[in-house]
Amino acid sequence: MNKRNFKALVLMVGAIFMAFLMVNVTSHASTSREQGPDWSKYNGNSGTFGYSTDKFVLSQAGGFYGGTNIPQTTYNSQVKSAQQAGKRVHTYLWDGVGGNMTNAKAMMAYYLPRIRTPKGSIVALDYEDGASNSVTANTNVIKAQFNLIKAYGYTPVLYSGKDYLNAHVNTSAILRAYGNCLWLAEYPDYQVRTSPDYNWFPSMNGIAIFQFTSMYKAGGLDGNVDLTGITKSGYTTASKAKAQANVKHAQAAKKATFKVVKYSQRGVFYPNRTLAVRYTDSDKVRQVATYYSGESVAYNAVIIEHNYVWARYTRSNGLYGFIKLGVTNGQAYGKRVTGQPVSHTYYTVKSGDSWWAIAQRNGLSMTTLASQNGKTIYTTIYPGQRLVVR
CATH class of the missing domain: 3.10.350.10 (LysM domain)
Known part of the structure; x- marks a missing residue:
């Protein structure tokens, strides 16, 4: 083969490879390939965007570190900041549970009720450290967490690096169950990059989001590109209508308040003060948003159990009790009522x-x-x- 033919063959093979790569990248891709950053506490209370063209952001709510759940105090304000900027905002969690199913479920039970992004939005697991030696255990934990995320009405996504996933997780089993749900990081260098270099795309099935740089702008910021439109999850017209319905439902629930009155001589319920019931947990234990204190008794929670609304009080001597405030349905709902403490x-x-x-x-x-x-x-x-x- 002469040099000219050999050179032509090389160019042809290269072109075929790049075409295959771009088909792999775009086969499920939205045409816009919108970009956006991800934030942790290091990005401050309001977060920081790379460019005005950014369409979405993923904010860290916290995670499981060293055997316990540690929330990030910047999460709520970052979510509000992104929403005020008109961006689609999603959530991610540091998933340091390894292959421990008990810790994994405890982590989900702690964080899922605290998610502040819309139903349908992404809840991603940042799985890049602490994996156990068992690929099966690691995979089963992630699948169980995904099931819980889905059950809560969110879109599960798995963040990591290609090498780490290949070493510790059976991603094929996860993709079979959840489709394109990977958020993968692969950087060609640590120079400022405003757009992805697909020559460094991690050739792996199931990638929905590509984190292409940690230097999205000078000073450092993670930059991501949405390849499948997954960051629109929770922000479709139908989802907005559902969100509006949820707001109206919440407003209606807030109106169903309970007048609290003086009860026996255990302490003072301030007359004409209200405790707003807020529905949150799936296990029928629900707490209020606001706490009230009496002279010698602190009334610091309301729970709903067996169709009754109970106010939990703390006496000045440290003992606890419950007082029945009302019934969640029927004529007594929302009226001034008293009852006996629950043993x-x-x-x-x-x-x-x-x-x-x-x-x-x-x-x-x-x-x-x-x-x-x-x-x-x-x-x-x-x-x-x-x-x-x-």
């Missing part, structure tokens, strides 16, 4: 106990257990301490 069961903390262990033994979530005791899951508990478990 409840206590558990005495033992050495080695944790919020998680106690909650599991009593069929509760960690957050519910902590909340009904006037604490958070980050509050230290001590042997001999009494906790309300029923």
Whole structure:
């Protein structure tokens, strides 16, 4: 073969390869290939965009680090900032659970009720560290988390690098169940890049979002391109109509308030003050958005159980009780009513106990257990301490 023919053959093979690559990239792609950044706490309370042409953003709500859930305080304000800027905003979580199914479910139970992006929007798992030695265990955990994300009405996505996924996860099993759901990072260098270099595209099936740089602009910012239109999830016309219906429903629920009155001599319910019921949890335990305090009694939660609305109070001596405020249906709903305190069961903390262990033994979530005791899951508990478990 002479040099001219050989050179032509090389060019032809190269052209075929690039054509194959671009077909792989675009076979499921939206024609716009819209771009946007992703944010963590390092991007501040309002986040920062790369360019006015950015259409979407993914904000970190927190994650599972070193055996516990740690939320990011910037998440709520970043979501509001992106919405005010007219961008589609989505959520991601640092998924440091490895192959531990118990931790994975606890992480989902903690974060899913706290998602502030619209139903249908992306909830991505940032799975790039802490994987176990079992590919099967890692894969099963991710699939279980995806199922929970889907059940909550969101779109599951898996973020990582190609090499890490190939080493620790059976991505084929995930793609079979969820289709194109990968968000992959691959950078050619650390120079400022305003658009993707598809010569560095990670040749892998199922990629919906390509993170093509961590230097989207000078100073550093992750830049992403949507290849399939997945960032429009939760922002279609139908989704907007559903969101508006949800707002109207929430407003109606807020109007169904309960007048609180003085009850016995245990403390003072301020007359004509209201507690707004907010529906949140799927396990029928729902808390209010606002707390009220009396002279010697703090009224710090409302739960709905067995069709009754109960106000939980904390007496000045540290004991707890519940007062029936109303019925969630029927004539008494929303009216001024009183009732008898609910008897409840206590558990005495033992050495080695944790919020998680106690909650599991009593069929509760960690957050519910902590909340009904006037604490958070980050509050230290001590042997001999009494906790309300029923």
